[in-house]
Amino acid sequence: MAFKIVVQSEDFDMGSEVEKIRTLSPSIGGIVSFCGLCRSEGGRLSALEIEHYPGMAEKRIKQIVDDAASRWSLNGVTVIHRYGTIKVGEQIVLVVTASPHRREAFDAANFIMDFLKTEAPFWKKEHLVDGTPQNWVEAKDADLHTQEKWQKIRPQK
Template sequence: MPAPRVSIQSEPFDAAAEIGRFEAELSGRAGAVVTFSGLCRDEGGRLTALELEHYPGMAEEEIGRVVEEAAARWPLLAVRVIHRHGRIAPGEGIVLVVTASGHRIAAFEAASFLMDYLKTRAPFWKREHLADGTTGGWVEATAADDAAAGRWAGAQR
């Protein structure tokens, strides 16, 4: 697998353009490309934005390490991860994960593994900005997020 591309950026990304470039670089080698695009929700009108903080350099390194773990578990041909930081409005993309493999199951499982990691262990901190003009608390991973991530513990494919 070529070196995975991991980007941590404040700027919005164009998911369709990123996926198009990713697929073009595969030159017909893949049988499956799986994408996940995570968006900021307004939580029923309660939020005006999420603010994401990270440690520059550390986040890229840690995500790269987990991408390498995914590549050791599944026969991946390529991986692309984009994660934003800064203030993100509802409807804007927060994260894009794209995986490619010869077959769909590996691409689906690797993308799911990567998202479970990003939701629970990636070095990002999220704070809510509320519609009433106040700043909310820091958002933790939920029990459901932890349970989803737990299914990969010790499971080698």
């Protein structure tokens, strides 16, 4: 399996990344891509400030990708996560999975994204439109519950 893991401040080209993974193998039958954007949270948010633990973030993402590869038949995975100040509407994270079958590509992409949200060492601070100081964003209970669901599911390869 080929994989690409990048943590960067620069934006990325989603179409280019999907095209790169598409050409990895003639046995690819499905590609799933997910691009997470900075949302406005009902107009109150102007940006997110994202910090990470350099070196450890990449290492943990690789462990998540390796876990996904042990669960599903994957031809390739790309994970790009940005850090720095991300304005509303800008891209934050890209997950692309390629597999011989669509279901495996979908499940692996969901799995990787769910674990990125709860396990990768990234921290988010909200910047509000009105300038009110904000705290760092905490993990949501729903994200933790989803992570627990994956612990119970181990598909047959």
